[in-house]
Amino acid sequence: MLMSPGFGQSSSAYQEKVTEAYLQAIRTIDDRVTPFLGKATTRVLIQGAARRVSETYPFLHFLEKMPYTEVVPSVVREQLGGVIPQQLAAGLDALLQECFAGLKELTGDLIVPPLHEEVRRQLEQMP
Amino acid sequence: MQPESKATASAYRSLIGQNGDRLTALRQQMQFLNTMGKRFVAAIDRFQVHHALLATLQELYRFSACTILLKGDPAELAFELSIIPSYPLSEPFLQAMIERIARAADAIDFPRVTAEELALMAYLDAPDELALPGTPAPTGVTAIGDFLNIPLTVENRIIGMLSLFDEQEGAFDADLLQLTTMIADYAAVALENVRLRERQMALWSSAEFERQRLSLILGSMAEGLLITNEKGAITSLNGSAQHLLAHTQIQLEETFTPLRQLAASNNVPWLADLATIVDQALAGDIVMNRELIAGAEGEVVPLTLSISAAPLYESSQTQTRLLGVVAVLNDITSHKQIEKLKDEFVSIVSHELRTPLTAIKGYTQHLMRRIERRLRGASQALPANAIADLPESYDLRSLNIVQSQTDHLERLVNDLLDLSRVQWGELHLQYSSFYLADVLAECVRQAQISAEEHTIYLDIASQDSKIVADKLRVGQIVGNILDNAIKFSPQGKQVTVKLQEQGNEYQVSVNDEGIGVSPEFFDHIFERFYRVRNATSRQYSGIGMGLYVAKAIVEAHGGRIWLSSHQGTGSTFYFTLPRVPRTSTLPAP
Numbered sequence: 184m185l186m187s188p189g190f191g192q193s194s195s196a197y198q199e200k201v202t203e204a205y206l207q208a209i210r211t212i213d214d215r216v217t218p219f220l221g222k223a224t225t226r227v228l229i230q231g232a233a234r235r236v237s238e239t240y241p242f243l244h245f246l247e248k249m250p251y252t253e254v255v256p257s258v259v260r261e262q263l264g265g266v267i268p269q270q271l272a273a274g275l276d277a278l279l280q281e282c283f284a285g286l287k288e289l290t291g292d293l294i295v296p297p298l299h300e301e302v303r304r305q306l307e308q309m310p
Numbered sequence: 311m312q313p314e315s316k317a318t319a320s321a322y323r324s325l326i327g328q329n330g331d332r333l334t335a336l337r338q339q340m341q342f343l344n345t346m347g348k349r350f351v352a353a354i355d356r357f358q359v360h361h362a363l364l365a366t367l368q369e370l371y372r373f374s375a376c377t378i379l380l381k382g383d384p385a386e387l388a389f390e391l392s393i394i395p396s397y398p399l400s401e402p403f404l405q406a407m408i409e410r411i412a413r414a415a416d417a418i419d420f421p422r423v424t425a426e427e428l429a430l431m432a433y434l435d436a437p438d439e440l441a442l443p444g445t446p447a448p449t450g451v452t453a454i455g456d457f458l459n460i461p462l463t464v465e466n467r468i469i470g471m472l473s474l475f476d477e478q479e480g481a482f483d484a485d486l487l488q489l490t491t492m493i494a495d496y497a498a499v500a501l502e503n504v505r506l507r508e509r510q511m512a513l514w515s516s517a518e519f520e521r522q523r524l525s526l527i528l529g530s531m532a533e534g535l536l537i538t539n540e541k542g543a544i545t546s547l548n549g550s551a552q553h554l555l556a557h558t559q560i561q562l563e564e565t566f567t568p569l570r571q572l573a574a575s576n577n578v579p580w581l582a583d584l585a586t587i588v589d590q591a592l593a594g595d596i597v598m599n600r601e602l603i604a605g606a607e608g609e610v611v612p613l614t615l616s617i618s619a620a621p622l623y624e625s626s627q628t629q630t631r632l633l634g635v636v637a638v639l640n641d642i643t644s645h646k647q648i649e650k651l652k653d654e655f656v657s658i659v660s661h662e663l664r665t666p667l668t669a670i671k672g673y674t675q676h677l678m679r680r681i682e683r684r685l686r687g688a689s690q691a692l693p694a695n696a697i698a699d700l701p702e703s704y705d706l707r708s709l710n711i712v713q714s715q716t717d718h719l720e721r722l723v724n725d726l727l728d729l730s731r732v733q734w735g736e737l738h739l740q741y742s743s744f745y746l747a748d749v750l751a752e753c754v755r756q757a758q759i760s761a762e763e764h765t766i767y768l769d770i771a772s773q774d775s776k777i778v779a780d781k782l783r784v785g786q787i788v789g790n791i792l793d794n795a796i797k798f799s800p801q802g803k804q805v806t807v808k809l810q811e812q813g814n815e816y817q818v819s820v821n822d823e824g825i826g827v828s829p830e831f832f833d834h835i836f837e838r839f840y841r842v843r844n845a846t847s848r849q850y851s852g853i854g855m856g857l858y859v860a861k862a863i864v865e866a867h868g869g870r871i872w873l874s875s876h877q878g879t880g881s882t883f884y885f886t887l888p889r890v891p892r893t894s895t896l897p898a899p
Contacts, residue, residue: 219487221495223466224418231419285417288410289459293484 195260197268202259205275208302209251212282215298220289226250228289232281240274242266342369346493350500354507359500360394360435363472366493368396370486373476375399378462379411379428380470380501381420389415389423391432402452407475408432414459415471456481460491462498469498534615534639537622540632542568542588551639554604554615580604584617591619591635601642611647616640653730660726667723671716678709714760721789725855728786729838732862739780739866741891746784746816747775750807753788763801766792769808777816778890783863790856791820791883799824799880815869815886826877835873836861860885868892 213225233246245262246254263271279302287295349362364376375395382388391411393404405425412425455478462470472494474482482490528535534551538544544562547555555562560576569585583602590597597619605612619637624630681702689697697703731737747770754768777784788807795805803823810817827835834840838858864871864885875881 220461220491221463221466223463223468224461227419227461227468228417231417234419235416288414288417289461290487291457291482293458293482293487 195264198263198266198271199259201268201272201275202254202263204306205279206251206254208279208306209282211302211305212279212286212298213251215301216286216294219294224289228282228285229278232278232285235281236274236277240270240277242271243274243278246278343492346496350496353500353504356392356501356504357435359497359504360392362500363493363497364394364396366496367474367490370489370493371474371476371482372396373474373481374403375407375475377407377411377473377475378470378497378501379415379420379473380462380505381468389420389428389431391428392435393432394435400452403454403475403477405429406452406454407457407473410454410457410475411459411471411473414473418461418468418471420468420471453477455479458482458487458490460494462494462501464498464502469502472497534641536635536637536639538569538588538592538634538637539566540592540634542570542585542592542635544569545634554613554639554641557604557606557613587617587619588635588637591621591637592632594621594632596620597637605643611643611650613641614643614646616642649733653733656726657730660723663723664720664727667716667720671713671720674709674713674716678706678713681706681709710759714756717756718760718793721786721793722855724786725790725859728859728862729855732859733838737862737866739783739863741778742781743776743778744781745775746777746779746818746887747772747809749781749785750788750809750818753785753792754807757789757792757796757805761796761805764796764799765802765804766796767804767806769806772809772811772816774811775809775816776889777887779867779887780863783867784887787860787863787885788818788820790860791885794856795820795822795824795881795883798822812886814890815888817884817886819882819884821880821882823880826879826881827873827875828877829875832873832875836871857883 209229213222213229216225216228229251230247233243237244237247242263245258249258266274283295283299286298346362346366349366350359353359353362360378363378367373367376373396375393377394378390378392380390380392382390391408393407399407408428409425412423412428415423454475456476458474460472460474461468462472474490476482528548531548531550534554535546535548536544536551537546543566547563552563560572560578560581562572565572569581569588573581573585580602583600587597587600587602597617600617600619602615602617603612604615617637617639619635622633622636624633684702685697685700685706688700688702692700728737750770751768754766758764758766792805792807799805799822805823806819806821808819808821810819836857837854839854840858861871864887868888868891869886871883871885873881873883
């Protein structure tokens, strides 16, 4: 999970950075899973995960209907503008974990462990 | 080829060997895909898809069971779960499978369904021929060792989920996952095809059922039904229509010859009338209850049909493309027979009534003249006011009323006699030249005698009133309308008869301050024996003949008749007569 905003970093810039980091992680999942299960499955996996986490993190509700590929900075500003950065990071992390949980329900340990590791490394490397 | 060195030859052999292996592998893959494709393409129901799926998957894996979860009608949140075991499974294993399926379905955002609900929907499809040979039924295995849930997608739409389960861990391979997804895609398309075929069959059955039902209804209809194409050629006749038109001895159905053409090439007179009705409907009009005499000439009451026809459009809502005409044929010959009998009866009774009526009228006039002579004699001996008090004066007034009522009765009898003349086209007019204003004045004078409580005004708003028409019949028109106006006006009210010039015709209007007529009765008020039936009109006597006869006479002169009315405030009846008869209305020389 990404840390809170550092010194000299504005809240909105941090918000965009966090969102971009997690979207990049989701993109990685998409890239790895699509060859195995197809694009439609990846899309519903993310939407299903959004549905499950949006009870705790209602600001992610918009992802239930909107493909994550359409989440651009203007959408982030519009949908997540008033969300506290820590809350946003927690919500996006929960979304990612739900994606993995959903994928695990489908393919068990065939894809998830190496992918989980790859995504973890990727998030760690984010500035 | 001559290798120059051992190394080169070895490298070449190695390359050939690698390519050969790749070629063999590729051939095997193609063979596998070809066999799989054939299996799924040949599957025409969901059980055959299950068989194809199980047979194909068994070439990749050894597994305990494969299941297919299909999304049903989204409105009903229904699922179909087929469980295809490779061998008999224990109940706890089955239960564990269903729980996993429910969780996986939730992960890919299916409508929420619990394991208990899925268990109720589950269907066990266990094809014996695909049971793993020599595999003993695992007894006591309750836990799932490994599983795989692959969504079934068709054109990026998830229609269900394929699941594989085995009691052993590591039964499924990541290297085969892509191929398994490909098999699932084939199965998804095959299942979607089955679903579409089932839907098509259901629609076809339903359409066929409706077709048969409609055919039965049309076949058992007492009314004849005739359907034409857009060119007016008969494409379909039901049994009743065939029966009604059988005597023509003409092949009407499926000749693809338009009726207009058939009429031209045959000497069946009514066929041209039928063609006219169909042409009218083809032009977009709705023809209602058009009478057509289809029987042979000379018959007392020939076969008479009442025909209604309407255009048939491809879509009734948008009225886009005209498909043809649908016409309903009713045999009204029996009605005509009854009408004929009724008319004959009315005619006989009217004739019988006329004889005593003539006598009453004659003797009344004789008595009136005698009293008038006496009063004239008395007037020389007595003052005028004393004359008015004489019993003879009272008698004369009474006889005037008798005379007027006799005239009224005579008109009724004449109307009854005219009824059959109109009905059978025997209303002959005797044209002469006269002043319409004089006829109106005489009619008003006559009507006023028997309607002492009403005031009848005559308003001649025309410089000239010379006309060539049947004088007696014109008097009959005015008399009938005036009778009506007086009858339906309360005592003390006013009736106005007005004459106006309008181009080449005269317009006469009769306005009353009576009970009026509701617009829904306008179309029927000129029908014979028609009487407006409501609480207000019930107290008025009459047989509903006067306006019918008046209309027939007006139209025989080439004029028009209509009314405007508001219930409760009175009515105005209008009719027009041409100054000189139009050529078409003149009797043939």
